[in-house]
Amino acid sequence: MAKTIHIAVVSSPGFSHLVPIIEFSKRLLKLHPNFHVTCIIPSLGSPPESSKAYLKTLPSNIHSIFLPPISKEQFPQELYVGLLIQLTVTLSLPSIHEALKSLSSKVRLTALVADAFAFQVLEFAKEFHALSYFYCPGSAMVLSLLLHLPKLDEEVSGEYKDLAEPIKLPGCVPLSGVDLPAPIQNRSSEAYKSFLERAKAMVIADGIIINTFLEMESGAIRALEEWGNRKIKLYPVGPITQKGSGNEADECLRWLDKQPNSSVLYVSFGSGGTLSQHQINELAWGLELSGQRFLWVLRAPNSSANAAYLEAAKEDPLEFLPRGFLVRTKEKGMVVASWAPQVEVLGHSSVGGFLSHCGWNSTLESVQEGVPLITWPLFAEQRMNAVMLADGLKVALRPTFNDDGIVEKEEIAKVINSLMEAEIGQGIRERMRTLRDSAANALKDGSSKQTLSHLTSQWENLSEN
Known part of the structure; x- marks a missing residue:
């Protein structure tokens, strides 16, 4: 022994x-x-x-x-x-x-x-x-x-x-x-x-x-x-x-089961990331304007991007969405409060993109599932990760922030459609699949x-x- x-x-x-x-x-x-x-x-x-x-x-x-x-x-x-x-x-x-x-x-x-x-x-x-x-x-x-x-x-x-x-x-x-x-x-x-x-x-x-x-x-x-x-x-x-939680009964996974292959943009800012109320509004309007399907993990707004890192907020995040947003997008999207089974979501066949804060755990999970990215770094080393993913590996797109540090709805819609539908998105998707195969081989x-x-x-x- x-x-x-x-x-x-x-x-x-x-x-x-x-x-x-x-x-x-x-x-x-x-x-x-x-x-x-x-x-x-x-x-x-x-x-x-x-x-x-x-x-x-x-x-x-x-x-x-x-x-x-x-x-x-x-x-x-x-x-x-x-x-x-x-x-x-x-x-x-x-x-x-x-x-x-x-x-x-x-x-x-x-x-x-x-x-x-x-x-x-x-x-x-x-x-x-x-x-x-x-x-x-x-x-x-x-x-x-x-x-x-x-x-x-x-x-x-x-x-x-x-x-x-x-x-x-x-x-x-x-x-x-x-x-x-x-x-x-x-x-x-x-x-x-x-x-x-x-x-x-x-x-x-x-x-x-x-x-x-x-x-x-x-x-x-x-x-x-x-x-x-x-x-x-x-x-x-x-x-x-x-690894996944094994929670296949989660409501958002059942919703994903009903969507076409590679059609859904998953939106999440990790276990600790939060947006301001202004940015939540712009993101909501941008998702709506894009016309794409989406699954959005939403936290209550905070002026500090890392506010949820060590302590979660108590409010219901969905109360902070623009008036009428959930009704107008009910055929295309789903918003869940604070948490989703991310590994299972990224591994789902209907997910075709990930708008991410670029935390390293989330980045590697996306790589392992071969899901291309839109980078939205918030704090810590996430901006460096975003540069590497977009400029180095070319498996991600980076939206442009305005002078006030806000990504406006038109820019959000543009970058989402570029990833999900345009030729540039197809190239990113293919490079991410190659990286996925390399990751699997490295571990095997x-x-x-x-x-x-x-x-x-x-x-x-x-x-x-």
């Missing part, structure tokens, strides 16, 4: 941070049933019900530990969400250390894997004689930005958004300064300093596990492998996404499976010594 290999993973707060590192753990255990994973989870306030329900579905060889919650009251209300997550992990470090100490007193810990926001945790690895790894749930392009940030910080004066020339990260499509993540835009902020700290900490890890695959980001991955005289070991193991017997096998062989060898 194979020896049990014990791995500890540390998530950061928020359901969308928990899912990627747990799904990586599930992938690991599927290929190596003799591994055992302990997931340590810091939380801001009480753990969300979605996280608790999700963890109940896990196999017996994944054990989860919720740490004592950090109180929200001690933080300023206007604090940037990324910094809020970072500070929650920092305040949880004593509890994380205690959990690792307790675990290592019972078993031999082979490796410690930390979410990118939990980078400080890796300082504990040596104490417990474990190898240390970052788990990067985003793209190789975002990782490249993070690793090159200290150099950019030295070489660039002023704010990045004011740069006249694009930023050229090795192996990546050129980036306008305004497309960098919001916390990087204010170089005097605590959030920016936190990014710099994380970048410097990454190089001390034994490796970086990243949720992408060679065929999707070959240029960025190859450049990262050569970065700093091969200073880091990179392990692209994706695309790793959450190709690059990602081979990379994960190489990594786990190292862990097995270490545990035998």
